[in-house]
Amino acid sequence: MTDPETHLTVAESDLVARRRRGRNWAMFAVLAALAALFYAIAIVKMRHS
Amino acid sequence: MPSQSSLIGSSSAADWLALLKPRVMTLVVFTGWMGMLVAPGHLNPVLAFTAVLCIAVAAGASGAINMWYDRDIDAVMRRTVNRPIPGGRIAPGEALGFGVALAIGSVIIMGLATNVFAALALAGSIGFYVFIYTMWLKRRTPQNIVIGGAAGAFPPLIGWAAVTGGLDVMPVLLFAIVFIWTPPHFWSLALFAHSDYARAGVPMLPVVKGARETRRQIVLYTLLLLPLTVQPWVLHLTGMIYGLTAVVLGAGFLVHVIRVARDRQDAAGVSLTNDAPARAAFKFSILYLFLLFAALAVDHFAR
Numbered sequence: 001m002t003d004p005e006t007h008l009t010v011a012e013s014d015l016v017a018r019r020r021r022g023r024n025w026a027m028f029a030v031l032a033a034l035a036a037l038f039y040a041i042a043i044v045k046m047r048h049s
Numbered sequence: 050m051p052s053q054s055s056l057i058g059s060s061s062a063a064d065w066l067a068l069l070k071p072r073v074m075t076l077v078v079f080t081g082w083m084g085m086l087v088a089p090g091h092l093n094p095v096l097a098f099t100a101v102l103c104i105a106v107a108a109g110a111s112g113a114i115n116m117w118y119d120r121d122i123d124a125v126m127r128r129t130v131n132r133p134i135p136g137g138r139i140a141p142g143e144a145l146g147f148g149v150a151l152a153i154g155s156v157i158i159m160g161l162a163t164n165v166f167a168a169l170a171l172a173g174s175i176g177f178y179v180f181i182y183t184m185w186l187k188r189r190t191p192q193n194i195v196i197g198g199a200a201g202a203f204p205p206l207i208g209w210a211a212v213t214g215g216l217d218v219m220p221v222l223l224f225a226i227v228f229i230w231t232p233p234h235f236w237s238l239a240l241f242a243h244s245d246y247a248r249a250g251v252p253m254l255p256v257v258k259g260a261r262e263t264r265r266q267i268v269l270y271t272l273l274l275l276p277l278t279v280q281p282w283v284l285h286l287t288g289m290i291y292g293l294t295a296v297v298l299g300a301g302f303l304v305h306v307i308r309v310a311r312d313r314q315d316a317a318g319v320s321l322t323n324d325a326p327a328r329a330a331f332k333f334s335i336l337y338l339f340l341l342f343a344a345l346a347v348d349h350f351a352r
Contacts (some may be wrong), residue, residue: 019061026062037102040095041162048093 064133068116068144069109069151070171076338077108077204081341084208084223087287087349096162100211103159104204106151107171111178111200113148117141118183122249128242159211167210174203188250191257194239198231199224205342219286223345226278230338232270233306236263239332240309241324259316264310267330271306275299278341287348294344302337305330 008016081104085097092100116123116134120141123129133139152175159166182197202224209220236254239246240263243255255263278299282292308326315321 016059019059021062022062023065028064037099039156041099044093044095 060133060138064136064138065147067133068113068139068147069106070112070116073110073112074105075260076335077201078105079339080223080227080342081105081204083209083346084205084220085212086208086346087219088209088212090212092163097211099162100159100167100208102209103155103162103171106155107159107175108204110148110151110155111175113144113151114179115183117145117148118179119187122251125249126242126245128245131134137172161208163211164214166214170203170207170210174200175209177203189252191252191254194235195232198228201231202227218284219281222277222280222284222286223342226274226341227338229270230272230278230334232266232304233274234331234334234338235329236267236270237306237309237334239263239265240320240327241331255295255344258318259318260314264312264318268306268310271302281345286352287345289348290351291344291348294348295341298337298341298344302330302333303331 056180078101082101085092087098116132119129120134123132124135129135134144156168156172156175159171160279178197178200182193186197205223205227206220209223210216237274239255239261241251243253243260246253247256254266278295279292281287282289282295303312305326309330312324312326313321320327
């Protein structure tokens with residue numbers, strides 16, 4: 001299989017890298033928020049039980 | 050050379066967000082939240098936030114699966130051709146996986162945070178939108194959005210169920226209101242977007258029965274909607290604030306749809322005003338539902 005990125009110009013390669021970095025940060029934010037949410041749900045549920 | 054926006058693997062975080070149809074999500078979240086606010090009982094703010102989040106994510110997941118299934122239609126409609134899948138920025142399989150993962154996740158978290166009934170209702174709403182509306186009705190019948198409208202009517206019912214763990218007359222009425230509101234809302238859009246639907250082969254009412262019949266049915270459904278919206282007041286489930294707001298908003302909606310019915314048109318029923326009244330009715334219908342549900346909450350806290 002050929003890597004599609006080998007055919008990219010420098011500008012396109014930069015764009016792909018920038019978007020990938022953006023996706024990674026977004027994923028980090030979602031996972032961190034999810035961890036915080038689960039923590040909060042667990043605390044609330046423990047208080048009520 | 051590939052265009053910058055369609056580079057393979059170059060999807061941005063915004064593209065993934067677009068898969069969730071955030072504009073549709075707004076109304077879904079709002080009606081779900083209002084259903085939760087007016088329900089008797091109390092839900093811890095963290096759990097209430099989680100429930101609203103689950104309703105939002107489930108709606109988004111349904112949207113993502115819908116975009117995966119309808120990618121052939123989206124590619125030929127002007128309104129949707131730049132969506133992430135037809136735009137080539139997200140692969141169809143990735144969108145499907147994303148949607149299914151979010152759907153399952155939202156149902157499980159709803160069950161853990163609130164109760165099994167709310168989680169089942171949430172699963173039902175996703176299933177209805179994906180299987181009944183998207184896969185079965187949308188391409189087969191001009192009544193697609195009439196029956197499919199039930200999917201969008203679930204949120205206030207789910208919000209209520211998240212608080213109470215069950216159902217009552219009020220959430221069923223709220224369900225019915227959104228259900229009957231959907232045809233005039235969607236057909237107003239279909240009137241001015243009918244060429245797009247015709248090109249994609251989607252049998253929307255204006256494509257199959259023509260604009261004139263669509264305008265007639267918009268008025269009929271609105272006439273059905275108005276007495277329904279005052280039922281919570283008539284049955285003493287709400288007070289006068291909601292009741293009067295429903296009457297005033299209903300009158301406004303009726304004025305808009307009468308303008309749609311009386312739009313200047315040629316012998317075939319095609320609008321000579323570029324469907325200006327239908328565009329106005331579509332915009333008003335969104336405001337209408339927002340204000341109606343907001344009045345419900347204001348009335349609840351004022352009583």
